[in-house]
Amino acid sequence: MTTDNPPTSPGSVDDWFESRLHWRALMDALLHVRVPLEAKTFFFGGMTLFLFGVQVVTGTLLALYYKPTPEAAYDSVLFITSDVSFGWLIRSVHHWSANLMILFLVFHLLRVFFQAAYKYPRELTWVVGIGLLGLTMMFGFTGYLLPWDQRAYWATVVGTEIAGGIPFIGDALLVLLRGGADVTEATLSRFFGIHVLVLPLALGAVVAIHLVFVHQQGLANPTKPDPRPPAVPQGRTKPFFPHYILEEVIAWLFLLAMLVVLSSLFPAGLEEEANPLETPAHVKPEWYFLGVYELLKHIPWKVVGILTPMVFIVLLAVLPFIDRNPEVRPRKRPLAIALGILTIAVLIGLTIWGYYS
Amino acid sequence: MSLETKRRLRHLRLACLAVPAILALLMLAGSASAQDPSPEPSLIPGPPAPSPIAHPPGGDVDQCFECHVSLDDKQQAISETWQESIHGAGGIGCADCHGGDPGSDQITVAMSEANGFIGIPSRQSTVDVCGSCHSDTERMRSYGLPTDQYDDYWTSVHGQRLLEANDTRVAICIDCHGSHAVKKASDPTADVYPLNVPAMCSRCHSDPTLMEPYGIPTDQYDTYAQSVHGEAMITNQDVRAPSCTSCHGSHSAKPPRSSEVVNVCGKCHTATEELYLESRHSELETAAPKCWTCHGTHDVQQPSEALFFHEEPPDYECTTCHQPPDMTLVLDVEQFDDEADRRCDTCHHPESLIYSQVEAISGALGGATGAQAQAQGKIDEAKSLGMIVHDAEVALTESKTGYIQGQAAVHTTKLTDVTVHTDEATAKAAEAEAMAQAKLDESLFRRTAMIIVIAVILINVVVLYVIMRRMSHPWEEEAEEPPTA
Amino acid sequence: MSQQPTADPGTSGFSRRRLLAALAGFSIISTLTMIVAPILGFLIPPKTSGAAAGGKVLVGTVADIPPGQGKVVPVGSSPTIIVNTDQGLNAFSAICPHLGCIVTWDPGSNVILCPCHDGRFNPTTGAVLSGPPPSGLPAEEVTVEDDQIFVVSS
Numbered sequence: 001m002t003t004d005n006p007p008t009s010p011g012s013v014d015d016w017f018e019s020r021l022h023w024r025a026l027m028d029a030l031l032h033v034r035v036p037l038e039a040k041t042f043f044f045g046g047m048t049l050f051l052f053g054v055q056v057v058t059g060t061l062l063a064l065y066y067k068p069t070p071e072a073a074y075d076s077v078l079f080i081t082s083d084v085s086f087g088w089l090i091r092s093v094h095h096w097s098a099n100l101m102i103l104f105l106v107f108h109l110l111r112v113f114f115q116a117a118y119k120y121p122r123e124l125t126w127v128v129g130i131g132l133l134g135l136t137m138m139f140g141f142t143g144y145l146l147p148w149d150q151r152a153y154w155a156t157v158v159g160t161e162i163a164g165g166i167p168f169i170g171d172a173l174l175v176l177l178r179g180g181a182d183v184t185e186a187t188l189s190r191f192f193g194i195h196v197l198v199l200p201l202a203l204g205a206v207v208a209i210h211l212v213f214v215h216q217q218g219l220a221n222p223t224k225p226d227p228r229p230p231a232v233p234q235g236r237t238k239p240f241f242p243h244y245i246l247e248e249v250i251a252w253l254f255l256l257a258m259l260v261v262l263s264s265l266f267p268a269g270l271e272e273e274a275n276p277l278e279t280p281a282h283v284k285p286e287w288y289f290l291g292v293y294e295l296l297k298h299i300p301w302k303v304v305g306i307l308t309p310m311v312f313i314v315l316l317a318v319l320p321f322i323d324r325n326p327e328v329r330p331r332k333r334p335l336a337i338a339l340g341i342l343t344i345a346v347l348i349g350l351t352i353w354g355y356y357s
Numbered sequence: 358m359s360l361e362t363k364r365r366l367r368h369l370r371l372a373c374l375a376v377p378a379i380l381a382l383l384m385l386a387g388s389a390s391a392q393d394p395s396p397e398p399s400l401i402p403g404p405p406a407p408s409p410i411a412h413p414p415g416g417d418v419d420q421c422f423e424c425h426v427s428l429d430d431k432q433q434a435i436s437e438t439w440q441e442s443i444h445g446a447g448g449i450g451c452a453d454c455h456g457g458d459p460g461s462d463q464i465t466v467a468m469s470e471a472n473g474f475i476g477i478p479s480r481q482s483t484v485d486v487c488g489s490c491h492s493d494t495e496r497m498r499s500y501g502l503p504t505d506q507y508d509d510y511w512t513s514v515h516g517q518r519l520l521e522a523n524d525t526r527v528a529i530c531i532d533c534h535g536s537h538a539v540k541k542a543s544d545p546t547a548d549v550y551p552l553n554v555p556a557m558c559s560r561c562h563s564d565p566t567l568m569e570p571y572g573i574p575t576d577q578y579d580t581y582a583q584s585v586h587g588e589a590m591i592t593n594q595d596v597r598a599p600s601c602t603s604c605h606g607s608h609s610a611k612p613p614r615s616s617e618v619v620n621v622c623g624k625c626h627t628a629t630e631e632l633y634l635e636s637r638h639s640e641l642e643t644a645a646p647k648c649w650t651c652h653g654t655h656d657v658q659q660p661s662e663a664l665f666f667h668e669e670p671p672d673y674e675c676t677t678c679h680q681p682p683d684m685t686l687v688l689d690v691e692q693f694d695d696e697a698d699r700r701c702d703t704c705h706h707p708e709s710l711i712y713s714q715v716e717a718i719s720g721a722l723g724g725a726t727g728a729q730a731q732a733q734g735k736i737d738e739a740k741s742l743g744m745i746v747h748d749a750e751v752a753l754t755e756s757k758t759g760y761i762q763g764q765a766a767v768h769t770t771k772l773t774d775v776t777v778h779t780d781e782a783t784a785k786a787a788e789a790e791a792m793a794q795a796k797l798d799e800s801l802f803r804r805t806a807m808i809i810v811i812a813v814i815l816i817n818v819v820v821l822y823v824i825m826r827r828m829s830h831p832w833e834e835e836a837e838e839p840p841t842a
Numbered sequence: 843m844s845q846q847p848t849a850d851p852g853t854s855g856f857s858r859r860r861l862l863a864a865l866a867g868f869s870i871i872s873t874l875t876m877i878v879a880p881i882l883g884f885l886i887p888p889k890t891s892g893a894a895a896g897g898k899v900l901v902g903t904v905a906d907i908p909p910g911q912g913k914v915v916p917v918g919s920s921p922t923i924i925v926n927t928d929q930g931l932n933a934f935s936a937i938c939p940h941l942g943c944i945v946t947w948d949p950g951s952n953v954i955l956c957p958c959h960d961g962r963f964n965p966t967t968g969a970v971l972s973g974p975p976p977s978g979l980p981a982e983e984v985t986v987e988d989d990q991i992f993v994v995s996s
Contacts, residue, residue: 085884086881090881250818267803629959755921
């Protein structure tokens with residue numbers, strides 16, 4: 001175990017692979033890139049990737065016991081949580097990792113926004129990243145129904161109703177999402193299929209594209225714009241491997257500790273089994289949809305309420321093409337920073353309002 | 358200290374009273390006990406059912422209505438109220454109660470005595486007017502209505518008073534059903550709809566000026582409204598809850614007698630009645646407590662274990678339960694008017710054998726309650742830690758089933774009947790507690806494991822940090838000064 | 843943070859490498875142990891049968907519940923009453939909607955009886971026949987395969 005230390009001791013294993021796969025060239029291309037010393041990523045993107053990995057592992061494990069039918073779903077989740085050894089841990093880690101994944105994805109997005117890392121040459125990376133945000137939220141939305149308890153059921157009823165309010169295609173979309181007029185067995189089958197098959201493959205592919213882009217472009221330097229045409233980065237750099245990776249791993253360890261603490265102290269619960277005939281007193285979607293939910297409640301014209309977040313997402317996606325100012329330092333782009341802070345304040349405000357209303 | 362002396366004194370007094378009492382008992386042994394001090398006076402028989410008011414048949418158009426609806430506001434209101442009533446809908450017209458000729462539009466003809474016009478029937482005769490049709494089985498058959506109301510009415514306190522004293526202030530048909538506005542009892546807007554009955558009765562019975570001549574209290578509605586029954590009916594709008602008429606009867610309204618109360622309550626509380634009938638209390642008939650002795654009448658409250666004993670031992674008067682001179686057992690329900698005195702130890706004083714039996718029954722229930730509270734505490738604690746405690750909750754539900762059965766079994770007054778259920782309840786509660794405790798232990802294990810895992814992760818972080826510092830940092834050498842040495 | 847060995851500047855390059863390797867080895871092994879142990883534990887099938895995990899639950903054989911009889915059985919986390927009447931097998935939630943007592947079968951009167959307040963339920967529909975329960979017992983799906991009775995928990 002102590003002998004395999006690849007970066008410093010090229011041994012026979014290294015030769016063996018090299019003679020068959022031209023391994024060193026591949027590794028050089030993948031790992032031996034340089035990172036500008038000024039780049040401050042806070043490891044948010046890497047942490048999100050780590051959490052996705054955690055989700056794949058825990059999700060696969062949960063799927064071993066979970067039964068996606070209305071008769072069995074609730075009891076199988078109960079079984080996992082109370083009878084399977086470490087079932088509570090795997091389920092709680094899956095639950096918390098899902099929440100943290102969205103949280104760190106948002107942090108990552110904010111970091112990129114405030115450092116203006118979405119500007120030339122990284123416009124496409126940003127657009128793909130917004131796609132990842134959408135896919136992750138779909139993950140959360142579909143996964144939320146699976147325990148089939150009251151909270152899951154009614155949050156899905158409310159959530160799909162929001163989708164049903166989209167003009168022109170709303171009704172069709174609602175039926176498509178629910179697999180019928182109501183949230184039923186068909187909805188559960190659909191959500192399960194999307195959650196464990198469609199989304200992991202889609203997210204995996206899009207993450208790969210995102211990473212290839214990042215790899216090709218290198219990390220952005222938040223102190224000066226990238227040169228046009230592209231050139232080898234100037235200024236001081238450090239190696240991506242092992243130095244940057246090591247720091248990243250330390251961040252992952254902190255994340256792991258966070259997951260363990262959250263899962264142990266606040267394990268994922270389970271409410272009463274879903275009952276389509278009895279609406280509980282306070283039906284609310286998950287926290288990351290609360291802002292939109294609250295917005296919908298207070299905008300008298302339903303169409304406007306639903307179009308607002310959609311237009312917002314589209315604007316966010318095409319941000320690199322709207323904001324053509326090459327400047328990257330926050331002080332030199334006051335309008336963008338002000339709008340950004342305003343948006344965050346509004347979203348946090350709406351979410352808190354939604355939480356307490 | 359002083360309490361103890363008080364108790365001793367009281368016992369002394371009890372003993373003093375007991376000696377002559379026993380003597381008197383011995384002397385009068387075998388003599389018939391005077392159980393019922395006021396025998397029920399016999400009922401004044403009601404009159405036979407009269408025949409309906411005769412009047413000429415009307416035509417297609419009811420001329421009474423045609424004319425009166427356009428007379429003045431008052432007449433119009435009466436006409437329209439009638440039109441919307443069950444009588445108006447069923448073709449029972451003005452002349453059926455008021456007489457006269459509904460076919461004539463001439464006031465002198467239609468409202469002439471020759472045509473049987475009687476105007477407004479007097480209160481005495483109103484019962485007859487209604488009863489003339491409503492006691493006629495042939496007429497009522499097509500409506501599926503009972504025909505016993507007329508006869509029943511004369512047996513009621515209201516009807517008896519009317520017969521006896523010609524007292525027209527008593528309730529007659531129209532006071533409850535309305536005169537022109539008669540509605541079906543199933544119509545939620547009718548005064549006689551079950552949910553509206555308490556308010557309807559209280560229109561008179563809560564009025565001190567109306568009740569003053571009869572010396573009847575007027576607080577029944579308020580007491581009832583605060584009782585479990587009143588809460589179910591008035592607050593929760595539960596039509597199955599008992600209203601005034603459920604216990605007193607409607608047409609035959611009269612307070613239930615001591616000998617009837619078990620049947621009256623048992624109408625709904627079937628299981629409890631069955632258990633009570635097994636008890637020594639039930640065998641004693643008039644001298645023993647009935648439902649109302651412990652639970653009250655209009656003010657029935659949620660029963661609890663507090664019903665066993667006074668908080669402080671009461672002052673025992675022999676005459677509470679024994680009647681001089683022969684000291685036979687009697688029970689005067691007025692002794693139990695005050696809710697605080699509806700306790701087992703009102704009669705069963707601490708010197709008696711039965712007192713220890715009451716203590717044992719109370720203890721059995723209390724033990725089960727205690728075990729359940731303990732289990733509930735553990736369940737809540739485990740729940741607040743995010744643990745899933747479904748199994749413990751099911752066990753606690755089973756325990757509560759046993760407890761409720763035990764509570765009901767108190768009515769048998771037999772200790773073994775109670776403990777059969779309370780022992781099960783206690784055992785199940787202990788089971789639930791053990792399950793919840795297992796979850797608490799599990800939670801503790803998780804926290805301990807968490808601390809160990811966090812420690813390992815922190816060591817790992819330190820290790821990686823050390824590795825990081827130990828690796829060469831070529832780019833930093835260009836900086837002002839190297840970090841180590 | 844800085845420990846004794848790290849503060850020592852005079853170590854040779856060789857022992858420094860060995861120390862780093864040992865530390866890295868510890869790090870990898872301990873982290874893997876932390877992650878793999880719960881996963882292995884999760885993969886080991888639990889003692890309780892998977893049948894308890896919802897879907898069809900075996901509650902007994904036909905011989906356990908002869909015609910005219912009823913029995914309360916646990917299905918998952920909820921007690922369920924199985925009754926065998928002339929109309930065949932029926933299953934209902936055994937929790938009385940009045941105060942949450944657990945109902946029993948009353949062979950004398952052929953009804954489901956709540957022992958607490960004498961609530962009676964129709965054994966074929968679960969509807970209230972008499973007594974204080976505000977609503978009937980919710981029905982559960984029951985199937986018989988060979989002579990085994992299964993309840994499909996819902």
